[in-house]
Amino acid sequence: MPQVSCLKQVRQKYNLSVRALSKKLGIDSAYLSRVECNKVPASRALIEELAKSLKLDRQMLMAMNGHMPEEWQKAITRSPESAIRRVRSALQSDGARHHSVVAESLPEYGQQSTKTNGNGLHDPLADIFPPGYLVSPQINEAYELKLAALESANLTPEELLARGGYFLAINGQPTNHFRICTGASLKVGDGSSARLQSFMQTHQFKGSYATHGLFPYRGKFHPQMIKAIINVIGIKPGDVVLDPMMGSGTTCVEASIMGIDSVGVDVSPFCDFMTRAKLGGLTLAVEEVDATLTDKRLLKRQFEFLSSDQGQRAVADRSFAPQRISRASFDLIALAYLDSQGYARRSQRKNHEGFFNEVLERYLFAVKKFQKAHKSGRWRLGTARTIIGDGRHLELKDASIDGVVFSPPYSFALDYLENDASQLDYLGFPRESLSDRMVGLRGKKGEERVELYFQDMTAILSEAHRVLKPARYCVVVVGSNSNQLAAALGLDPESEEARLGIENRLTAIAAKIGMRLDLSIRRLIVGMANSMREEHILFLRKSSDSDVH
């Protein structure tokens, strides 16, 4: 088997041309090119020189390029069994699985910081990220740092500039993520508390950017995390990513922003509508919404139309074409109408019409902000197709998808139909019409509900496996929910079975279907008063030789 060199990636990480690196190493540039193209193997001497001049981990570089470091050889000769046992156990550990994802760029992890103070301490971030990589200052959890490290290891500087999630700048150039998020964060309502305002500020790079902040959908993803996941699993422009339970459409919106095409499926017609409105906001003609907002009579007429039966039917009808404005502008206005209905119900401060004005203004602010950033960066947006459908029976071809990213209901932790009842009623879909297809809501009580939940999740994962191309990833973000699960199953909360959260059960189901767990990243849910205190990001990989059914 030809040995694949990782020299090119190392060189690109350091922003060096072939000529510059060959000069640094004192070798012929034609030879370096041949090594990079895997035409000739990298010699030991070349690797030694590379490690020395870029201050990289020599042993790791040697191993990555098919040479056994002498120190390892000595350890094996001295005590072969124990050395092999240690390698084997390392391969089974989380760290090794992590390495399998980042394998091609491992040398970065050996990079030494050049900045030390008098005591020899240095910034440990310098061991993870190459110089010139400006990491988001809002990274404050271990899972974010892990995702950022994986992004940095798997993407070239150019790719990070275009679609990295956790970087603000690369070698002095602002990333597109920075362009989108910088400036005043999403406008919050007049009466919002100082706490909410400060939350919006600290989440500027995480969640309230582009059109992600429109409509407060419960249980939605952090879009920045989704961006990184899409990157880590190697999805690139030209590929298609699928979310079979799209909810408020975070995956589709984020994929579009990254220039990646997507398909989103949800059983709820409201989720479909909301996602289309958020996608439309990325490109709609802002003057149309501006005109509605500035002309008070026009605004009133829109409000009255949306309050009428005819208006309701128009919103629900995917083929409805408004006369004076585009469908995308109409959808944004209608989403603001539905959002403001919720505000009016919860607050005495204003009536529905009063909130409508305020919410639409906020939506337009977010849309304009994104479009301005997009104009300054001028990159291609991806296209998204949304489907009202059942994730257990996808109308998609076998092996047609490059990556699946989704978050299922966490068993029966949240009743999505009750949550969206008024919007579904407005669209003409009473909850009874959907409950037999809604994962997590089937069955009457306890054990039966749990059994049906895992039956449905088996169907969802089987479909994800069927539509995925071989060797590609299905990423599931799921809360453990072990306490609620144990209670429903009547288990002793201290028993081993009770502590087996949803994530372990889904991992076992996926393994049977033909998707093995490559990496699992734990994420704590802070500030939640309920029993579900952690989520897991499961990177499941479809085997490369599996039969496509």
Ligand SMILES: C[S@@+](CC[C@H](N)C(=O)[O-])C[C@H]1O[C@@H](n2cnc3c(N)ncnc32)[C@H](O)[C@@H]1O
């Ligand atoms: C946790 S939410 C997804 C949230 C989403 N990741 C986001 O960022 O907004 C789970 C979604 O699964 C959907 N769902 C439940 N059963 C489904 C089914 N059989 N097929 C497709 N979607 C389903 C629900 O309507 C809900 O929107």
